[in-house]
Amino acid sequence: MKMSSLFLRTLREDPADAEVASHRLLVRAGYIRRAAPGIYSWLPLGLRVLAKVEQIVREEMDAVGGQEVHFPALLPKEPYEATGRWVEYGPNIFRLQDRKGADYLLAPTHEEMFTLLVKDLYSSYKDLPLTLYQIQTKYRDEARPRAGLIRGREFIMKDAYSFDADDAGLERSYELQRGAYQRIFDRLGLEHVIVRAMSGAMGGSRSEEFLHPTPIGEDTFVRSPGGYAANVEAVTTPVPEPVDATGLPAAEVLPTPDSTTIDTLVARANELHPRADRPWGPADTLKNVVVALVHPDGARELVAIGLPGDREVDLKRLQAAVEPAQVEQATDEDLRGRPELVKGYIGPAVLGPNGAARTHDDAGRVTAGAMRYLLDPRVVPGTSWVTGADADGMHVFGLVAGRDFTADGTVEAAEVRAGDPSPDGSGPLELARGIEIGHIFALGRKYAEALDLKILDANGKAVVVTMGSYGIGITRALAALAEANNDDKGLVWPMQVAPAHVHVLATGKGEEIFATAERIARELEAAGVEVLYDDRPKVSAGVKFADAELLGVPLSVVVGRGLAEGVVEVRRRASGDREELAPELVVARVRELVDAALEG
Amino acid sequence: MKMSSLFLRTLREDPADAEVASHRLLVRAGYIRRAAPGIYSWLPLGLRVLAKVEQIVREEMDAVGGQEVHFPALLPKEPYEATGRWVEYGPNIFRLQDRKGADYLLAPTHEEMFTLLVKDLYSSYKDLPLTLYQIQTKYRDEARPRAGLIRGREFIMKDAYSFDADDAGLERSYELQRGAYQRIFDRLGLEHVIVRAMSGAMGGSRSEEFLHPTPIGEDTFVRSPGGYAANVEAVTTPVPEPVDATGLPAAEVLPTPDSTTIDTLVARANELHPRADRPWGPADTLKNVVVALVHPDGARELVAIGLPGDREVDLKRLQAAVEPAQVEQATDEDLRGRPELVKGYIGPAVLGPNGAARTHDDAGRVTAGAMRYLLDPRVVPGTSWVTGADADGMHVFGLVAGRDFTADGTVEAAEVRAGDPSPDGSGPLELARGIEIGHIFALGRKYAEALDLKILDANGKAVVVTMGSYGIGITRALAALAEANNDDKGLVWPMQVAPAHVHVLATGKGEEIFATAERIARELEAAGVEVLYDDRPKVSAGVKFADAELLGVPLSVVVGRGLAEGVVEVRRRASGDREELAPELVVARVRELVDAALEG
Incomplete structure (x- = not known):
């Protein structure tokens, strides 16, 4: 390939929409080009x-x-309907109709x-x-x-x-x-x-x-x-052993005015109802979060997630746990028909099996009564919690899982944090x-x-x-x-996937420089080496070097000023190493370096 | 490739929807498989x-x-809008919208x-x-x-x-x-x-x-x-020289009752108005056909095509001549507002420049008055015609082009027939x-x-x-x-594109047969020959031969009964030629035949 005719323009400026190095460099180096959002054209080097x-x-x-x-x-709808995916994919696939109105x-x-x-x-x-x-x-x-x-x-x-x-x-x-x-x-x-x-x-x-x-x-x-x-x-969260709750005092509803967040609740609890042995912390609280699930058939279901107050719901984890349903925020509209939900004070008493009697549809979904209630696996039987008392400004203290409330099941929805115990018991997670x-x-x-x-x-x-x-x-x-393979100057391809093995650059003006570079390029090709040859006649050495670094071919052969002293230079893009050698030794040396890289 | 594990099932029956040999054989031989109308999957051999x-x-x-x-x-609409093709393609392309409603x-x-x-x-x-x-x-x-x-x-x-x-x-x-x-x-x-x-x-x-x-x-x-x-x-129709119409008699309107087709008109003319020198024929008549053009912007325009009565309008030729407009049959609805058109008796007098005064829109299309009138190039000035007189049961005889009527232009819409003169003047068209x-x-x-x-x-x-x-x-x-490459037994691929160069068949039951076939297959591959090896253990020789002929690999090596006498057979699919030779000579012979075919 000769640069003088190669369909390529390198860009000095980053594309406006590029957030990451690969995107920035692949566009700048002329490997790809955006055709529409998320849709790219491939240029010759790419x-x-x-x-x-x-x-x-x-x-x-x-x-x-x-x-x-x-x-x-382009595929017909029917097989995807048979497996349910035509519906499950929702808006995530492109759909169209042919001229006869058939779905594809x-x-x-x-x-x-x-x-x-x-x-x-x-x-x-x-x-x-x-x-x-x-x-x-x-x-x-x-x-x-x-x-x-x-x-x-x-x-x-x-x-x-x-x-x-x-x-x-x-x-x-x-x-x-x-x-x-x-x-x-x-x-x-x-x-x-x-x-x-x-x-x-x-x-x-x-x-x-x-x-x-x-x-x-x-x-x-x-x-x-x-x-x-x-x-x-x-x-998966390692599930703690159940706690023996024998002898724990009965739960007690206490006033906690203006405590609709975990932080304010913890502060209020320590202020109004201090605990003897140690202060209340977020991990002592049970937070109940209501979300909406949109099922593939379009049905919208409210579900409550109960988890320790020191953890947020990770929507991606929740989403993965409930697929193919889609998770959405519960809206005011959703909550309008639920007077039992007191914002900031929602507690287990109105949720799941603890709440109002329920009826179900054929798919087993709740149609009336208390919504489904799913607990974080850490909320094991016998654990004691501070949680909402379903009345404005009131929380319940010492509510014991298994004794005072139950749920419809568990769910992996709480955020995972560095330092959490690993499921394999080998120590903290990174x-x-x-x-x-x-x-x-x-x-x-x-x-x-x-x-x-x-x-x-x-x-x-x-x-x-x-x-x-x-x-x-x-x-x-x-x-x-x-x-994985770039630096501040451009791409640094591994030999296995590089658009060429070696980039031959003729830098300088002498006719002999171009004649020698061209001969080396030809001999390298004859030796089975893939060559990109920068033969552009009126382009400065600086621009050629910058382009070569941007394009990221693993090896360069520079034929320039040194030729007068009988040497050309072989450069390695990754390490920056350079060696000078006589032109007649270049082909063998490059072949050796290419082979070593391809075998390595 | 070994047939025992190759993802392939040859079919004995033709697919029900196959009209042509390539379709029939590519499906039967397991090269392609229909996924939807006009949409195919490619199997390994294909x-x-x-x-x-x-x-x-x-x-x-x-x-x-x-x-x-x-x-x-998948491409955005905008570039195709800029060139007008988004509209011009009409129903011939697949269109869709993404989740944001953008057109693609x-x-x-x-x-x-x-x-x-x-x-x-x-x-x-x-x-x-x-x-x-x-x-x-x-x-x-x-x-x-x-x-x-x-x-x-x-x-x-x-x-x-x-x-x-x-x-x-x-x-x-x-x-x-x-x-x-x-x-x-x-x-x-x-x-x-x-x-x-x-x-x-x-x-x-x-x-x-x-x-x-x-x-x-x-x-x-x-x-x-x-x-x-x-x-x-x-x-393009070779345009005849204009005829000198000097001295031709004036046109004459004559009764031709019940003569709404060319055949009845010719019969009636010969019966009621016989010509002295020779009978009237279809080529003496000028037929005027009204069609509708649907323009890319949706506008519908009626156009009359005038051509000798011995030729039909070729809709594909007309279509090509008027693109990007689409040709449709004129409907009763189209003709309702055109009382001047007398079915079966339409003549030039009401068409184009000869008809009612016209007005045009910005695109130059007629909005009121006589419709556009386009003539076959054979209707040169000075030619004389029998054509409609725009009154029921009446035709005009001796109407001379250029003298008695003109048109808006010519159009290549008449059918081309074998024997028509070639535009290059070298003789009749085939x-x-x-x-x-x-x-x-x-x-x-x-x-x-x-x-x-x-x-x-x-x-x-x-x-x-x-x-x-x-x-x-x-x-x-x-x-x-x-x-182009099949016979009644199946496909007959040229070497250049065949799925393999040689099909090795082990036919028979002896262990030595399979061992020899396998060895030959391996040696051929080592010699750079692409091999399909039929190693299926319990399949009869007849089925293997039939499959080989259906699949159409150019050469076969049959290792079977002959092995006892120290020979295997090399067959050529195209000619059916067979030669027997010693197993140890097969590789060189096949390599030679493959090379000859690839060079040829």
Whole structure:
């Protein structure tokens, strides 16, 4: 590639909408270009990097027996209706109608289509195991597309699907993919942490995310000293042992005027009702938060969450816990028909089984009476709380869980904090942020059951197939690579995915400089090295160096002033190391450095 | 690839909706699978063929300096509004809205986006010429998707766009692409004819189609003995010399009761008003057909087409002539306000300049008075006609064009017939059918003007860039290949695009047969030959042979009964030729045959 004709303009200014380094640099270096919010065009250099990332993924998928196929992006509604996802996806997918009024979607993932295709073709346990994959364009109508390629609306994914006759088979297929993912991210040189994750709208029994740790990541995850790691949504709270409440005094309702927040309540309690052994703290209080759940069928349900007053509700954790319902703030409208809820003084007495008698609909949802009441797992039987007394300016002290109130169940909705005990008992949790670059799901039989994918087993009995689903965000992984490999001057690609192996720069004006640079470029190409050659005749050395640093090709060969003394320079982008050598030695030296980097 | 684990089921039955061989065989052989009308999934073998076709296209694009990029399929409305195509495409594109209500389309072609990108990055004549291309998924909401991949709604195209500072540059870019197209179709082994075409909705000055001749093609084209070739829409009628009408008698209105068709008119004329020298024939009559044009802005305009009575109006030719307006049949509703039109007796006297005085709107369209009147080019001044007298049961005889009536212009709307004189004067036209596999357009400045793409020329003056647009239907070309290469047993792929070079079949039960077949397969792969190995243990030789013939891999190596006598068989799918040779000679022989085919 010659820079004089390459379709490229590097930019000195950051794009106005760029929040993160990868977005900023990929645009400035002319790899991508925004076409619409969350939708990008790929320019020649970007497309080369993309093709290399895809090829690494393809090779590792093939190595574990994956077979590549390619499905459409534009799909009919019906299969997604059969699994319930047409409704569950809500506003998160693009929907459209064709000229005849038939409903279609732009697929965000393809479980349904793969299931139907296997059903179409296969019928016996002898046909399994089977793993299919594709590298394909996907769509999500994100509410807030952001960070360039990291959260886009049109993006490229590798999605794979495994089909097995039994759970042991699924376990093997899952482990094969898991191993392939580790090798893919290792080959890309992309640091990753495997964390437990929620299955969410996908369904299924087991799910792990591959996160690339970075402060700009959208996902928060935890790690324990013992190696436990989980997406914050998936962290399970270690449940304390129940407390023996025998002998605890009866609960007592006491005045706490103007105490509608935890802070004012704690201050008021210590002022009006001091405790003998130690002062009241936020962790002694039980906070009851009312939220609205919007179910896929549109039904709106109020639910109360009870949790220790020293913790906030983490809406992402709550959201993950109640999927496919959507969590919303409870509105004044919601609360109008609920006179029993006294703002700032809501207590268990009016909630769940403790409250007014209830009736339910067919889906088991409360239609009249007290709303559902879900407790943080820390509120174990026998624990004693200060909480609302359901009357203005009144709280109840010494209300004991299990003795004085119960709930409809528990929920993982409280925030996770650094220092919280790890579920594996190995010590305090550490919090970090990451970009989700891969996600693997042991789906089980959800899709096969919904779409009736059965095979005959060895005894001739029809059994439902069990499935796994495995995704890598290809364009997002590329962004994560850019995020992990840059400095203040630009991108610093690893050799494996760089748009070229070496950037040859002719800097200076002499005809001999250009002739030598061109000859070196040609010889490097003949030696199988991928070359970007800056042959622009009237561009200054300074601009060429700045462009080379911005573009981030791992090696440069500078043919310039030194040529008069019989030397050219080989530079390494990452370390900045430079070495001078005779022009006739350059090709062998570069080939050696490229090979070392590709093998490493 | 081993057949025992390959995701493949060949079908013995034709799919119910398959009308043509390529569709039937690609589905039966497990290359593609229908997902929705006009929307297909690609199975492993199909994807391999697709990748090879793409690669040949890519190499030839690169060879003429094309630079590969990749644009989104989901695009905002605005650029397409700026060029008028958002409206012009009507129901032929998929449209949708995002969650915020913004309008998007699934792009059928990308002129606008490429124009805007070049505008974004380039500003000087020194940056040009530039040719960009992509291989990308495209969408059209076809009214009648048909013939499998031949007319689909989601399909893969290579689209390229050239940018030049002046017309001479465009001419060079156009010729480079034209040459690349010839090499691509030559390498694919796909017979093609280059025909003149209409630019249609694309606009521009020059346009040619690459048609693959086949009776199942949707496009009709003509060829002359002298080499003229054109899509039937683009055929221009050789205009006869004007006739000297001096001395012709005045026109005469005569009764022709019950003569509302050409046949009855001719019969009636010969019965009531016989001509001395020869009987009246259909070619002596001037037929006036009223149609409705629906303009992009929704306006509906009635237009009369006058043509010799021995020819029908070809609606596709008329449509191409009046684009972007859409042609519709005139309805009773349309005609209600036109008492001057006497059904079956419409004549020039009430049409165009001959009719009632007219008023026009800003767009130059008739708002009141006689409708526009367009004549077939054969109706030259001085020709004499029998035509309607605008009164029931009356025709006018000897009405002379130019003397007795005029028109608003001419139109190429009459059917083209085999034997018509060729525009190049080389003799009678021959008609044939073909599949459009490529289309190249010298667009000129239409898009650059609409989107304000200008560059500074050598004198520092801003000039509008001139563009070309060049498309290959990749998936359609693959279908055309399947259409051209099959027999009653299945597909017969050329080596260049076959899913594998050789199909190794182990036929028989002996362990040695399988061991030998496996060894040959492995050695072939080691020699760089792509192998499909039928290792299925319990499948009969008959089924294996039938599958091999259906799949259409160019060479087979059959390891079976002959092995006992020390021979295996090499078969050629196309010719059916067979040769027996010792197993240890097979690899070299196959390598030789593969090389010969790939070079040929």
